[in-house]
Amino acid sequence: MHVNLTINGEQYEADVEPRLLLVHLLRDVLRLTGTHIGCDTTHCGACTILMDGRPVKSCTMFAVQARGKQLMTVEGLEQNAKLHPLQEGFMAEHGLQCGYCTPGMLMTSYAFLQKNPKPSEDDVRWAISGNLCRCTGYVNIVKAVQHAAAKIAQGGA
Amino acid sequence: MIPAAFEYHAPSTIAEATALLAKLGEDAKVLSGGQSLIPLMKLRLANPAHVVDINGIPGLSGIREGEGLLRIGALTRETELEESELLRTRYPLLHDTSKVIADPLVRNLATVGGNLAHGDPANDHPATMLALGAEIVAVGPKGERRMPIASFFTGPFETGLKPDEILVEIRVPTPPARSGGAYLKLERKVGDFATAAVAAQLTLSGDGTCAYVGIGLTNVGLTPIKATKAEAVLRGKAPDEAAIKRAAELAAEASEPAADLRGSIEYKRDLVRILTARALRRAAERAGR
Numbered sequence: 001m002h003v004n005l006t007i008n009g010e011q012y013e014a015d016v017e018p019r020l021l022l023v024h025l026l027r028d029v030l031r032l033t034g035t036h037i038g039c040d041t042t043h044c045g046a047c048t049i050l051m052d053g054r055p056v057k058s059c060t061m062f063a064v065q066a067r068g069k070q071l072m073t074v075e076g077l078e079q080n081a082k083l084h085p086l087q088e089g090f091m092a093e094h095g096l097q098c099g100y101c102t103p104g105m106l107m108t109s110y111a112f113l114q115k116n117p118k119p120s121e122d123d124v125r126w127a128i129s130g131n132l133c134r135c136t137g138y139v140n141i142v143k144a145v146q147h148a149a150a151k152i153a154q155g156g157a
Numbered sequence: 158m159i160p161a162a163f164e165y166h167a168p169s170t171i172a173e174a175t176a177l178l179a180k181l182g183e184d185a186k187v188l189s190g191g192q193s194l195i196p197l198m199k200l201r202l203a204n205p206a207h208v209v210d211i212n213g214i215p216g217l218s219g220i221r222e223g224e225g226l227l228r229i230g231a232l233t234r235e236t237e238l239e240e241s242e243l244l245r246t247r248y249p250l251l252h253d254t255s256k257v258i259a260d261p262l263v264r265n266l267a268t269v270g271g272n273l274a275h276g277d278p279a280n281d282h283p284a285t286m287l288a289l290g291a292e293i294v295a296v297g298p299k300g301e302r303r304m305p306i307a308s309f310f311t312g313p314f315e316t317g318l319k320p321d322e323i324l325v326e327i328r329v330p331t332p333p334a335r336s337g338g339a340y341l342k343l344e345r346k347v348g349d350f351a352t353a354a355v356a357a358q359l360t361l362s363g364d365g366t367c368a369y370v371g372i373g374l375t376n377v378g379l380t381p382i383k384a385t386k387a388e389a390v391l392r393g394k395a396p397d398e399a400a401i402k403r404a405a406e407l408a409a410e411a412s413e414p415a416a417d418l419r420g421s422i423e424y425k426r427d428l429v430r431i432l433t434a435r436a437l438r439r440a441a442e443r444a445g446r
Binding site for chain 2: 001018019041042043048055061062065126127130131
């Protein structure tokens, strides 16, 4: 089945089997390997991408369901060789250890900050409750998101 | 994990979808939010030869209130319930429920219709809709059919939907003034199924007694459970501590939990008792006791 979709502002197309999962289209067919496959069972959120602005688990969608949609993956955060404030925040606050959950954390946080630009710690914890970090580095992840929120509020992005 | 191969269908009208289902019969599964179906297909616990994706059918989503009914389109995402000001202010039981289903990412895709049509006793909306006395609207090749929620769940993962029917809408009677509800769920972590959960809905009369009582139980039986004896004991009485205690005991008796990693039978049954009492107290407070 033929699939046309927009990812990070660019047009992509591919011929896929209906059973191909969206995350496999991204990683294996289109070679956008920033999105990770973690648990592969809809629990961990490492595969989170944005579909029409909403964070969703790309391991729990078929690629054919994304036809005509606007997707954003972690590769879309950096603009003109400049890191997004969230990426800077994760660096500055040591928001990653092994880094496996990071693409999902970033994409969930990106969508969240658009809705809630001045979040409390509780708000952030609620927002990322569908993203698991096996290093249990949540304290610094929350700080990283708040770092980004402050930076964006100062006009950093 | 990779699901077994299937043929994908994307009808653009309900008539087209039901005609497909009528033709394909038991070989077809309806794909709504996919947050239960796709994991099952990846585990090869479900291997439908045909998947009928209803996401492209217009008019199946949205929340509307009028003529004494709240109408929730089957394709309405859980996030839409969570973000609805109408639900937050007038249907607190539904708002409570939408905040504790799976996790925020799953809720962006998961649908209310799917949560019910899946027939999973561990899902949250069945108990909520049992407590609210909702009605299920289904459409098949022969037209529309309405079913009371109390008889909708016929067995584990089985509902009153026929193979050629699609659940299109859920109708909840608009509660009169002095109504309130609450959903209380104990889960080991965000995203887990409930160890047990209880939905309670009350309407108080002018004299402070309960004119309406609805109590639904999640994940403590082979099907979602409507705690009818607990409802009956509270109906016509003031929701005071003695009455709530008795209703909570009857709700616990109505539960038929299985022992698993989440707890023993005794633990879960006692949890139903505790959660029922707390849910009824909160519902009564919200009703303006």
